[in-house]
Amino acid sequence: MDTMRSILSIPEALYPLIVMMLTLGQGIYAMPVPTDIPMCTAPETTQYSLTFTGKWTQAAFPKQYPVYRPPAQWSNLIGVTHSSDYHMWQRNEFASNGVREFAEKGEAWTLMKEVEAAGERIQSVYGILSAPAVVGGTGQMNSEFEVFARHSYLSFIVRIIPSPDWFVGMDSFDLCDGDHWKENVSMDLFPYDAGTDSGFTFSSPNFETIPQDRIIQITSSFPSHPANSFYYPRLKRLPPIAKVTLTRIKKTNQIISLPVEPTQSNLLPTGNEIEDTIINTPLDCEVSVWSPWGLCKGKCGDSGLQHRTRYVLMHPANNGAACPMLEDERKCIPDNCL
The missing domain is CATH 2.20.100.10 (Thrombospondin type-1 (TSP1) repeat)
Incomplete structure (x- = not known):
């Protein structure tokens, strides 16, 4: 193939941009694999269904929960399939200008240009995927995408709206497990701070962080400031604010049956033993x-x-x-x- 793989469910606003980039991104999947990374020997390509589920409820996150101007919601999802030598974003590292603009404003142009440049320079990006926004703190968005044995990693980012520069996402998750593809993955998602805006609350005005900080995971006790919208000192950990489920699709485009007993290759710890349990986070006066x-x-x-x-x-x-x-x-x- 001589172009980047286009992925389903692309929002209309991003479609012209991604089409242009797919046209420009020549020869993206032919890359040398680093010798220090275990090589994926699974069949060359496979397809996955991605489901993003928002779990941002007022019961779970009662402090300063945004109910209007704007209410709690999620941006569209932007993701890539790639090799091990590429990172869209990384915990404890500085956010790129593209991640900054997306985390602060939901603007994807610079981020897409960075993806294009990585594909041309080090041939590390195989495909782009996108899913539409979720209007509300709860709800789902879906997408389908293809992975290649040499580009078996998935990364994505979704902006928390409203927020200064907060997001959720996945960094370089390997869908390959030796000689086979993982069948089903479920992972809880927690908020991250991009380190580019110094606001403490969901509705904080723009206040640039100078010098820029590194990307950090927001916890119930960090940042340890009473004004922080996620500051719940009585909790050992925040409840998950979202969840992502990845399911391998048969070539017939029908979702395969899951194993009767979960195995290490298809199960990740989620921190929730019971799914869909109503979480009520105590909020002190x-x-x-x-x-x-x-x-x-x-x-x-x-x-x-x-x-x-x-x-x-x-x-x-x-x-x-x-x-x-x-x-x-x-x-x-x-x-x-x-």
Whole structure:
């Protein structure tokens, strides 16, 4: 073949760009395989069905959950099949300009140009895949794609909307297992920070990170700032915010039957023993600091009372700790009595 493989389910906005790149990307799949990486000896090509499932619910992520302007949702999925010497993004490494633009704005032009350049320079990219956006925190998007024995890795990225520069995705997952293709893979996905915007909340204004940070996984305790939308210090780990399922397709385009008993080659730990369990993350009440003490009110010669107040910053949810008292008083001696 003399072009990059086109993949199904390409959004209309990206279709002209990808068609142009497929035309330009000559000779992409003929690459020398690094000798230090185990060679895939599975049959040359196979096809997979990809299903991305959003699990971003208000019950699981009650803190600052975006309900409007815009509500919680997912961008379109952009992915590539490639060899071991290519990375679309990597944890603890700096995001490329393409990943930056996609994570911050959902713009894919620069990212697609980077994919094209990698294919031409080191012949590491075999195909591009895409899936339409999910309008809502929950829901699914689907795509089908082909992998080649010399390009058996899958990477993709999906932007969390709204967010400063947060995303979920998969980095260089090998679908080949020695002399055969993995039949079925299920993996929970957790949020990442691209390290290019310093906002703490879903609706933070654009605030460029200078100098740029590395890509990090966001956890329930990191970044350890109370304003962080994913900061749940009572949790050992965040619940998964999304999930991806990869299923090998027969040449008849029908999904193959899964094994009766899972094996190491077709099962990855997901962290959830029971699928589709409703997750209710406890959210503790958060209150402001106390106001200064008010004036001492009372009759001259007698003790008086003065008050102070505080207000609720975050109401509790899902059996989180209740709010403490919001008003306080103490005895005092009136000042400036005549």
